[in-house]
Amino acid sequence: MPRTIEQVRSIEWRDGRLFLLDQTKLPVEVVVEEQRTVEQVWESIKQLKVRGAPAIGVAGAYGLAIAMGHSGELPAERFLQELRRHAEYLDGARPTAVNLHWALSRVVAAVERAAAGTALLEVVRREAEAIHAEDIELCRRIGEHGVDLITPGAGVLTHCNAGRLATSDYGTATAPLYLAHSRGVDFSVYSDETRPLLQGSRLTAWELQEAGIDVYTITDNMAASIMAQDLISLVIVGTDRVAANGDVANKIGTLGVAILARHFGIPFYVACPSSTIDLSTPDGASIVIEERDAVEVTHFGLRRTAPEGIKVRNPAFDVTPAELVTAIITDRGIVRAPYDEGLRRVVDGG
DSSP states (O other): OOOOOOOOSEEETTTEEEEEOOOOOOOTOOOOOEOSSSSHHHHHHTTTSSSSSSHHHHHHHHHHHHHHHOOOOHHHHHHHHHHHHHHHHTTOOOSSSSSHHHHHHHHHHHHHHTTTTTEEEEHHHHHHHHHHHHHHHHHHHHHHHGGGGOTTTTTEEEEEEGGGGGSSSSSSSTHHHHHHHTOOOOOEEEEEEOOOOOOOIIIIIHHHHHTTOOOEEGGGGGGHHHHTHHHHHHEEEEEEETTSOOOOOTTTTTTHHHHHHHTTTOOOEEEEOOOETTTTTGGGGGEEEEEEEEHHEEETTEESSSSSOOOOOOOOOEEEOOOSSSEEEEEEEEEEEEEHHHHHHHHTTT
């Protein structure tokens, strides 16, 4: 069983079989589960066994390969109908992250373009594998574009997990950190624990510590105090969707961090692959925010921490307006305001 971040991967595809790291068990256990059905993939995405916008996109694409692998020999038209049905099903697992919809649509489009007589199941598998390989390369490029932001002695604040565990490798917000560390840059990371599911402490702190990076876990309500002590040079977070105007949806609590950063004059960066930019969403108000089960808030682990019958709000994400974002680090370069122009150039490949 792999034990270190260099060995473990959030997603593995081996000999036509899909394996997902169960991130709900970290950091206590490292458990890898084979995904045998499309329903199991849906549940793994919904339950956050696999999470992070890029990773769930890759998982969804492989979920289609699993689904169609169980469908037997079908005529092309029927194959496409079934593929679309499974894509729509998987797309409903989590609504906020655009990468899931993007990856599923890309696989469907590849089959729609396939020439008559093509082995369509192989088209699905090859497209999923291509999305997986590209995710690794895109994250590496994010690191290359952002690495110079990590200077000797810097203090970097993160929120939630936008690391290797949220992608196929490198991470988005962590990609510059990993590259800077590999080049011998001395810096520290302050990882917000990220209530209610503690992805910052369970996941980000774990993977950075495993990689040998100097990291501190702090509770979410400590961020202002840490900033006031001049310990933070910059903030880097990931995002699940970037609207056309530069508004970003990320894990709940990100908006508060951005407001604090503006107050203390600290640069606030967002890191994401170009596939997370959704030009069809005009602004943050148009982003559907996932509301999760109340038990995530009323319990801390298995222990109840709120009164029986209490009313609960549990949005999984919030939206940070573009005016609070210093820049967006993408695989195609760093984008600064005006975001509508810069984001379109990135999406268009310019």
